[in-house]
Amino acid sequence: MPTTITEPAADVVILGVGYMSGVIAAELSIPKFNGNKPYKVVAITKGPYWDYVNDFSTTKYDEWGVGLGRKYDSPLPLQSATIRNTPYQFALPVRRYTMPIQYHALGHGVGGAAQHYGGTMGRQGPWGYTQKSSTINRYGQSFLDTVNPHSDLEDWPLTYADYEPYYVDWEKAHGLCGDYNGSATNQPSDTGYPWMSVNYPLPPSPLTPLGQSFQTAAQALGYHPFPHVSALASQPYVNQYGVPVNPCVYDGYCGGPCDYACETGAKANAAYRTIPAAMKSGNFTLVVNSFIFRLDTDPTTGLVTAARYYDPQGNVHIQPGTVFFNGMWGYNMIRIMLLSGIGAPYVWNSDPTLVSGSVGRGLTNGYLPYRGTNVSGTLPNNGGNAYPAGNGSGGSVDIYDLMDDNFDHGPGLSGLNGSPPFIGGAEIGAGGYPGGGPGNITFAGGVSSASMGGTFKATQKDKYLPTKTTLSSTPSAHDLPTTDNYVDLDPHYTDIYGDPLARLTYDWTPNTYNGATFLVKKVKDIFTQMGAQNVTIGSTVAPGAVHNDWWGHHLRGGCRIGADQSTSVWNKWNQCWSPVSKPVFNIFGAGEITNTSGDNVPSGTHVAGPQSYRAAEGIKQYLLQMTHGLLT
């Protein structure tokens, strides 16, 4: 018979064992990194421990099982989410895997979603941290109101300069590959291109011919191209925790549909960079296949006292702790807070001035519109297609010139070229190793002439033989927080244990579409400069013409850090400060979902990473002080 088991208390209890949690585990359990304190750390995850050789080396090539069966991913019958576009709709649950990329299904087990991502990285620049104030200062409040109706945009609690040392730690820990960020000077005053106090610890992957072509064209047009930043080790590496890392073997199965786990551990994630060091310390306990369903709070102090989880046999375990770190993926981070009554739940109102609460507030999507404005062309005999053995994200070239506030967005000014107003922009790049597997099964989106038969074969030939390379881009400006996009608990649908699912109320914001109208023209110029033929802008999609109907998300926001206690869940130390009847100061959190605002650097993970180091520092201070208050 299942029973209830109380575990020995720990100093730090980590919820979920993904990218951010790995940093907390290493920084708190290894005495050399925590001030020689004998802290006991426990981490709990609903999935298994993954070993890249034993679990992936001979099984990852199962395209059907990985791409469609999602055999490595979170089982939907266990837990899903519901989604709708507006608060006036009835949200429906995700019941089946319908697309190649299912972010809500990733993040199962040690390493989390990063077991399956493409490995793309990139720092968020200084403007990303001050989007609201910078926009208002340069263009005025009315401009922001026009760009983003019902705006809920906030500045981050810290600046890029504050986060820069944490970026360095993050990049060292995970062995990121790159070569600065396109800045001509790499000075702190060069705000357009994130300056770096230290270059990336590994050199970039060799550029593909297509990447070289993009680089030459971008330079000719006055842009500042630089190698794409990747988390797939280009060379053998050892990180600051002493963990050796194998380099990428370009096996051809990698990031295409973001499905394929890495068989050599070259693709960075917590399982292969930070967790091994924590485990070696002797102070770290890893609990797998265990589903966290509640956090207990003390009614007197308001502090979190324990995490409750089911083990595979259905037993309930109570894990007491002094400090808790919420490292769950995406909306799961929000859901456990709402289920446990921690923080002030966001309450929507059609009048933006009447909304309240912060847990679930400010949801954005870091991904481009699924069927947005696009531009395409054909590059003859480039040879880029002779490099199918990809590593997901390496080998390409990017520019930051068309993102952030690196050009004039003001109405009527030359930069906008007659496009509707927007802020931000996009990182534009080309040339990555495809790395999607030979078949690159896409039947999940429905069988079509493109996914089988003669057209499919012709596509495969173009992919592997030096015939022609199709160039395509669907750029967009970044999604902005509004009071109408949020996460709460679904009143109708539950997980397998009977608890409400997370409900996502979300649709694209006008900023994404309007930016696309401007950006496709710029991308068209680059493609043309590269020598592409038949470069055409396929369609220009207006705001509201296409709604979000895609279950795959690069979710950001929803559980934000911030400088305003009424609109954010976490303070500048990633410590909970959301006002409720009792303060809950002993829980910290970090992840893409804690990003205050989105940006179009492709990886919200890279932007979240410094927060994990900031949170680790905060937890260390909290444990030293033990005053159960807000860190200053």
Place this chain on the structure above:
Amino acid sequence: MPVLRIADKPKPIPLPYIESRIPKPEELVILSKPLLDATILIGKALTNCMNKWAFGGDVAEVILGVNVQPNHIAILTSREGCDEIARNLATYQIEPAGTVEREIERDAKVDLKSHKVRIKSYTARFDVQGSRLDVHGDLQIKVGDWDWGDPLDFEPDYVYVVGVKVPIVPLKMKSELYTGLGWMDRVSKIHEAVVRSRHMFG
């Protein structure tokens, strides 16, 4: 307060779960912090070294993913390289360079017979922030009554240690050396590391 209060009644989970084997700490390959810090310091100090050199010994193997437990750092180089390294690391030197010949602890096992193993090198010793560093110039090995081998020579592999590019004695050479000495347990450990670093089907 919790939005919902459900009874903490245990519930059986009807879903199959993925069997998971969590490795034991001794199975995990980690370079200890003192040796790691010393390796970085040495790597930076020798960046512009003109003579060929590389990290050898167990530290080099750990860096390449081999599960061994190093207690000091070793560098292989030439006699000239040893002198150059001594100049670059002068503040850490604890013994002047000189030719050292000694018998090592482990015997070779050749044709089912044990043979004493001797090494000879132009050696300098250092203490790098508490970590021992032995630099061997023109290291030679002698097994039993056979003649001395030629000074070890190699083309190093390169590894980035927290961003510092350092030369490493290739595992292939170490594997061949261990095979010749009959140290098959060490060969096996290298094999395990190589398997973990390679594409399975090619």
